[in-house]
Amino acid sequence: MTRTEAPEEVPEIRSPSSRVIVIGASVVVVLLLGAVLGMFLTQRALSGGEQATPTAGSVDVGFAQDMSTHHTQAVTMANWERDHTADPELRQLAFDIQSTQLEQIGRMKGWLMLWNQPEQAVGANMAWMQQPAGHDGMAMGGTQAAGNGALMPGMATNDELTKLRTLSGKDLDVYFLQLMLRHHQGGAGMAQYAHDHASVTAVRTLAQSMLVSQGAEMDLMRQMLTARGAQPLPS
Template identity: 65%
Template sequence: MSSEADLDLDTHLDEVIEQPTWSRWVIIGGTLLAVLLIGGVAGMFVTRAVDDPASTATPARDSVEVGFAQDMSTHHLQAVTMSGIARDRTTDPEIKQLAFDIERTQLEQVGRMKGWLMLWDQPEQAIGAPMKWMTEPMSGHDGMSMAPQSVSPSGGALMPGMATDTELTKLRSLSGRAFDVYFLQLMLRHHQGGTSMAQYASQHSNLPALKALVNSILASQGAEMDQMKLMLTGRGAQPLP
């Protein structure tokens, strides 16, 4: 079902590719909004549909499930923002396609998580500092130890892999190959941080719907991380240290 929907969406985009620029992005923006709404409906349906008692109990405000849904939604939305910048600035078709794929996939996943939060009667964003649901150190990507909370140079609390305001400003200032390389470097690090968060949540939750979402995140981001590493190598660059 998912592959057929992806094919229909790609066909639709091909049909509008010759439209004027403003018209094309209005259509694409509407398509991405529809993906977000569909994800939200799916999130509510999956949560209601599973009969396992562990999936029907409402998670507490300070639970792993609520914290993960809140923080991963915020984490994903930064990836969507960076992908939107890439679509607007790059002239590389490979970068444009990657950015669109990330937008589409992560908006659908955000929709699912916001659907859960609505059902659980919880706010869409955590109150206070992020990552309070992580009470133990987590193993980062490639087995490296990661603290539950990272801090930006300006002192603001960030989640693993997220870009700082300074890094986003730099990204917006670049163009050409320099932009493409820096986008890939930031997005690769972003995916690595998100993967570690997802793995931690899966290890500390018994909610079947959350575990299913984590599997989806690991599959999509794992493939994209492999792709970005190859793209960086092809452009004579390396991941961020």
């Protein structure tokens, strides 16, 4: 009697479209986790006797709106670097930035939902950082408030993002480090102002976390640029 042979196992082949779906699902999960955490922490703070829910134009609302937008560009650049670099060190840095800032975006959007505020600011960016009238429109700490359509500090222009996508190899890695370092530097002033002036404890805590984690990342990016014989972009 002939012994029946077991059929050979066919290895699973994951198509590029499947990979995109997996990545997209992961992004949604991170955003949702951040949103749930943000709403939980804020509800707990408000129930603990903190002041009334932040309103439009407040530091808390403005920071959550503008920093979410600022973070979104960082995530976009980090995703591109992660998927196109051949350097494991750069791939890990890009992954860390992408995952951390996605969770923070989710947390800030959760706050805005809880406060019944739009996800994006109406009017000029960073108006929440402006000093009272008579100070030449300068924000606290010497940062110029961005007008309608103007880029917030550190953000890359469309031309710079286009250039990033045309590069490869060491040129890509260096330009990514330069753009991301400048991006972090620009966001630091916003985080510091929120840390010093926000009314909700959870907002101040998140701002402090950004200052610490991004400060460490800036030090690392400077070291990486030096190791590759490159310099940071002008602030």
